[in-house]
Amino acid sequence: MSGERVRLGLDGLAWFKSSYSAGDGGECVEVAVRPAKVHLRDSKDATCAALAVQPAAWTAFVGFTAL
Numbered sequence: 001m002s003g004e005r006v007r008l009g010l011d012g013l014a015w016f017k018s019s020y021s022a023g024d025g026g027e028c029v030e031v032a033v034r035p036a037k038v039h040l041r042d043s044k045d046a047t048c049a050a051l052a053v054q055p056a057a058w059t060a061f062v063g064f065t066a067l
Contacts, residue, residue: 011032011050013032013034013039014032015030015031015032015039015041015046016030016031016032017029017030017031017043028042028043028044029041029042029043030042030043030046032050033055035055036054036055037052037053037054037055038052038053038054038055038057038058039051039052040052040053
């Protein structure tokens with residue numbers, strides 16, 4: 001992800017979304033990376049619960065989507 005903007009959430013996590021995400025409120029996710037988990041949430045509704053996955057699972061997902 002390039003050109004990301006970081007927002008500090010109330011949860012203490014530093015959330016960012018890619019510059020590839022459109023600014024028109026489309027379907028985007030925000031990501032917060034910690035050593036043991038990668039947290040994901042809907043960028044349109046930051047009040048909803050976040051999903052947390054293992055870093056290896058996130059790496060595999062990102063690798064798959066880059067194909």
